[in-house]
Amino acid sequence: MVEGLRMRYGTHDVLREVTFRARHGEVVALLGPNGAGKSTTIEILEGFRTRSAGRVEVLGTDPAHGDERWRARIGVVLQSWRDHGKWRVRELLAHLGTYYAGYSTELIRRPWETDELIEAVGLSARADSKIKTLSGGQRRRLDVAIGIVGRPEVLFLDEPTAGFDPAARREFHGLVRGLADVHATTVLLTTHDLHEAERLADRIVILAAGRIVADGSAEELARRMAGEDEVRWMRDGRRFETSTTDSTRFTHGLFREHGDAISELEVRRASLEDTYLAWVRETTEAVR
Structure with missing residues (x-):
């Protein structure tokens, strides 16, 4: 839950009265141009940045005061990182999983069993490979595995498919949808890719100049943002063109x-x- 969120650096407001909610098991995409405030919003929700004003709750807790038990319930997948290249996939995930064992509950058993997790992200064939030998798409799958090793109830993804080829992007979308649909994980992601947001998200929240300018499903936004169609034709050797809202x-x-x-x-x-x-x-242009 985000209500009246504001972030100011000096005299510049990066976020202005941002309000939205993400429901249990929902995939929400934050969409917007560079500088719109997407990453800042995510960092505040993750507890990595202190807001200037407003109310924020993630899993019933203010992220600014989240303790280790709260952090064990969230997962974070950053845009990229290149540590642990000499580790093997299985041994790294098994090692990271030990940090979550103390936060297991009757409802959610933590961590995710290592081989089951590796299979879930499609890396079974590379389980014993060194991380530095993985392809870009495989490395991104490992990034997700690291983010969900503790079976998070909320998962944050920052530009998750940057640099992916079309096949890897499609497979990744299937993985994220599975987390939401099968495991009821709430997913909040940032992206510049409207097609990705349309394909992956239950809801799209559009930020521009630090404000939310739209919030709804892809279908709802398409209806609200409907523009004019272009119609071209030939008649008597002449070419014609017009724009219309009802082609x-x-x-x-x-x-x-x-x-x-x-x-x-x-x-x-x-x-x-x-x-x-x-x-x-x-x-x-209007809000500046």
Whole structure:
């Protein structure tokens, strides 16, 4: 739960009255341009940065005062890190898991059993490999394994698929969705990739200039941000082009009026990405 969150550096407000909630087992994506305040918000929720004002609770606790027992209930996957290259996958995860054993409960057994965890993230074939020999996609899977070794109830992901190829990104999305759908893990991630947010998240929260400018499912935002479609066609050797909010009705009217004289008809529907970029640009200019 985030309510009226504000972060100020000197006289500059990085976050301004940010309010949103993430429900149990929900995947929430924080989307926005550079400098919008995404990483700052995540760091405050993780307890790594002290806010200037507002109310924040994660698992019923103010992150600024979270103790070790609270920290054992959250997982963090950073953008990148390159430590422990000489360790082998299995031995590193087994070692890290020992730190969580004292925080096991009747409902959640901690840590995750090592080989089960390795299988869950798709690294069984590389379990005995040194970390420095892993590919980029495999290393990212290990990053996630490290973040969830303690079976977190809330998982924070900061730009989780930066540098991924399409196949690795698709597999990673399946892994994260499985954590939410099967293990009821609440996931909060930051990303610049609208397609990733649309594919992965139950809800998308858009930040611009330190404020939330939209909050809803991909479908809801698409309806709210609907832009104009582009329609192109040829008639009597001449090329025409127009923009319309209802391309279906427009093309029906076009054929009723001109019939077979219409050729090379092309309709380009406004994408969520197109309208998102336009909206963020307008909103950023308005709040400054």
